[in-house]
Amino acid sequence: MNMSVAREHFEPAGAWAAQGRQPRIAIIGAGFSGIGALIKLRKQGYTDLTCFEKAEKIGGTWRDNHYPGLSCDVPSHFYSYSFEPNPDWTHRFSYGPEIWAYMNKVADKYEVKRDIHLNCGVADLKYLGPQWQLTTAHGDVEIFDLVIAATGVLVNPAYPAIKGLDSFAGLQWHSARWRDDVSLQGKRVGIIGTGSTACQIVGAIAGEVAHLDVFQRTPHWLNAMPQKEYSATWRFMLRWVPGLQLAIRNFMRWLMEYTFARATLGDEKQQQRVQDACEAFLQEQVPDPELRARLTPNYKATCKRMIMCSEYYPALQQDNVALITDRIDEIVPEGVKTADDKIHELDILLLATGFKVSDFILPTRVTGENGLELAEFWRDAPRAHRALTFPGFPNFFMLEGPTGVFGNTSLIDISEHQIACVIAIIDRMKQEGVAVVAPKQEAYEAYNRAMSRDIGKSTWATGGCDSWYLDATGTPNIYPWLPQRYREDMLNPNFSEYRFEQLPVAVS
Known part of the structure; x- marks a missing residue:
């Protein structure tokens, strides 16, 4: 041009x-x-x-x-x-x-x-x-x-200020710059970050990798993602029933904003409902009390943008997945060194560290x-x-x-x-x-x-x-x-x- x-x-x-x-x-x-x-x-x-x-x-x-x-x-x-x-x-x-x-x-x-x-x-x-x-x-x-x-x-993309980030000898990329040309199959993978993006990635790749280390600085409150696949009949109705799509849109808008916006803006009863739902979801999904304690935030559920993800907690409990809560000291050529002096050896390091x-x-x-x-x-x-x-x-x-x-x-x-x-x-x-x-x-x-x-x-x-x-x-x-x-x-x-x-x- x-x-x-x-x-x-x-x-x-x-x-x-x-x-x-x-x-x-x-x-x-x-x-x-x-x-x-x-x-x-x-x-x-x-x-x-x-x-x-x-x-x-x-x-x-x-x-x-x-x-x-x-x-x-x-x-x-x-x-x-x-x-x-x-x-x-x-x-x-x-x-x-x-x-x-x-x-x-x-x-x-x-x-x-x-x-x-x-x-x-x-x-x-x-x-x-x-x-x-x-x-x-x-x-x-x-x-x-x-x-x-x-x-x-x-x-x-925001990159973490971690010592030695560029020294890693394996492959490394940010979630917003995903490498579609690289297979994770059978690899030792680490992911830094536990926000919405990380939750989705962990749930998607846990069954593919040989081992996955999830490095958590701060736990997040999660709620279930009420996902549903729409049937052909439902899509037919949406196309041909007058006003149905608009009604669904307006209802979804009301539901999202009543549930979350009011909870953050002074409606204490609604805030408590959201808090109770998150605590119940964690209790239901993670029976192990030690792991559950490490996944429990020390702040209110509506302090951050609500994460809706149903795959994260089950993925963390797979045998090939480890939740690492020790502080990251530095990145070394072999992988990630944490505050306990342990080096977590990796082939691939993923950065789900936001924007x-x-x-x-x-x-x-x-x-x-x-x-x-x-x-x-x-x-x-x-x-x-x-x-x-x-x-x-x-x-x-x-x-x-x-x-x-x-x-x-x-x-x-x-x-x-x-x-x-x-x-x-x-x-x-x-x-x-x-x-x-x-x-x-x-x-x-x-x-x-x-x-x-x-x-x-x-x-x-x-x-x-x-x-x-x-x-x-x-x-x-x-x-x-x-x-x-x-x-x-x-x-x-x-x-x-x-x-x-x-x-x-x-x-x-």
Whole structure:
């Protein structure tokens, strides 16, 4: 792809709105959020769209992650676009390949792949008022009126800070960079991490490997995954019975959010129900009291994102699987050395250590008004106005931005509502013929004060754990209220919180 600056100078401020032309809109990322934005913007009549995807295929986290046992822990009929229900889901909780296939099918149906430039990451964004100069990783430059970052949060793998990590003589890889070309059959395998990804991998590979060492720093609370394969009759009913798919979707949304969101946000009775369910599941699945004690966390069940996995506990009790709870001292060429001076010899070392969830669009350099860089704006911790916009960065939106994570719910559903808000703001710019939109500083500060106040009351903050939701200040970077409140905010944006301006711009 060979791109260059389309104009020798920037057009007059507000040209796209005041002069009636289409706004040039850049979308960064072609996962569920980016594809959803392309579809919804085009439906609204905005057609000058360019989506930049750094990888060779679309798909986001469902492209990057393809490890054994990968599945979604949000029900299929809720973890999908509301405008494109799928009666053909084969399971209540879909497996990774089926989700990726669904995404591609939707992109093909709505013909949005023509707007997507693959193998084309974005290296730099610079606000030159009222437009943005975008520079790709290849050095090509384009100018856009509006930028929508849809880069997600499960993007950049996090690697553990363990001495000697690079000294291991065997094969080693992160779960998000799975080696499909390597067989685990008959191998001595170690896995670092015991979160959701690790639980799925352990359950999937325990019966294949010669031996598996599971290195646990902190135990997690688990609940059963109520998986179910859908029959052909059920799928037929979903396709042909009017309203059934929508009813199932709404019920699944209510169930997930009532069960988990309320439990984290002050409903003590619901929190206790979740706690009791997790304790009962552990008691039922692990009869050995010594192993059960090592698997029992010392924090509340709703302090971290709930792990739903039915295969993990049984796998740990297989003869060829060992749970290692001694601290890892270092990685040596032979394997993993623990605090008891034992070396656990391995052929393959797997890192299920999560992602740098506070990076968001970084390491792309984003420079706003007056030379302010987004990385500097986030120096203390990533913050946003309603998880979507930032003062000092006009005409810039971020789907699933800071505090836009909601625990156990569908981020597809959340991003759809964010896209609706972005479109409402763009429509307002068009109606008023303005060039610039950004949240007011006072609105941003008031919103984040309220968030900081109320998140402190949740079990994300008081549950006694150290979760990946915590930012550098120790504050949970997560939405502190019920998801329904956020949906209503997105569908009914308060335009008084934003500055809409028609600014003169010098020709460069």
